[in-house]
Amino acid sequence: MNARRLLAFGLAVLLAAAIGGGIWYSRGAVQLGQQQRIEAQQQVSARGLIGSEKEAFFSDPRVQAALAKHKVSVTVQKAGSRAIASGYDAKAFDFGFPSGAPAAAQLKAAAKAANVYNPFYTPIVLASWRPIADILVANGIASKQGDFYYVANLPALMQLAQGGKRWRDLKDSGAFATAKAVLPASTDVRTSNSAAMYLALASYIANGEQVVQSQAEVDQVLPLVAPLFLRQGFQESSSAGPFEDYLALGMGKAPLLVAYESQLVEYWLKHPDKAKGDMVVLYPKPTLYSKHVLVPYTPAGERVGQLLESDPELRQLAHAYGFRTGGDQHGPETWAGQGVKVPAQLVDVIDPPSQEWLERLIVGIEQRFK
Structure with missing residues (x-):
């Protein structure tokens, strides 16, 4: 009898652990699943609302090709940074990309975005x-x-x-x-x-x-x-x-x-x-x-922000448009080699x-x- 009770108790413990583990796994899967599905797709298409000074960057075929290597394509619409923060419906876009940290802070709060990305500054x-x-x-x-x-x-x-x-x-x-x-x-x-x-x-x-x-x-x-x-x-x-x-x-x-x-x-x-x-x-x-801050509204927007912030090729292309970036080369070193000298700091x-x-x-x- 005692053995039966002990066996029943052990089975109950195992069942509880399995259920708890399933709940834990389920929560983790929910958090990661959406982003993984986006990354696993054959092609991610993202639509962004950007400041006008970044329009030429996104229109550059080299930028489009660098994004395409990661199965990402981006289309953009330009607007004033204050308007981006308050004058557009975020549901129509995958990300907002204004100039200036204050506008981005307002946009992040309005969009209830968990993360932001800071790929460029000037x-x-x-x-x-x-x-x-x-x-x-x-x-x-x-x-x-x-x-x-x-x-x-x-x-x-x-x-x-x-x-x-x-x-x-x-x-x-x-x-x-x-x-x-x-x-x-x-x-x-x-x-x-x-x-x-x-x-x-x-x-x-x-x-x-x-x-x-x-x-x-x-x-x-x-x-x-x-x-x-x-x-x-x-x-x-x-x-x-x-x-x-x-x-x-x-x-x-x-x-x-x-x-x-x-x-x-x-x-x-x-x-x-x-x-x-x-x-x-x-x-x-x-x-x-002036920080150029990307505020993602969707997993597709998250993907664009991650790439702009971390991809070395995209950072180099940003330098071609006069933007300073993170990474090993911030911009002024590259420009000096092409005859354009500005303060490094x-x-x-x-x-x-x-x-x-x-x-x-x-x-x-x-x-x-x-």
């Missing part, structure tokens, strides 16, 4: 021209750092812009003695990340070189930073258009343009004959990095305000446009 710069940069050097606003780039004292430049100075008011301004205001041109801060990052920098300066992080600070800096955008006149909704104007129309249209480093580097890599011309880049001091770098406070700054300016 600093905010001022695209300019050698005669303009030399005027700024003569007035103590900038300093030359080699053949390709200058460093601009951002607080001093903001003081000129906020004080209503015109180029003809500056010392040694004969090359550009115009009535045009010393006012960096940007995209529309209501729609575009590059303008939002410029706002982050301007608000940092206006806030006594502190990141804005309260409503009191928002209220304090808005009267100082809003005119930097309101005085510009017409502004485009994404970064591609103003840069095309900068290239086509020259110094008269855009003496100083808020841009991404990637835009200038990409252009110089594709047009090496222009690399030693009058086009120059000024690195604001301080500056900030930037030291005086700040963080933008959190999404909450940056959005309040943008809304405050938006209300002043009306």
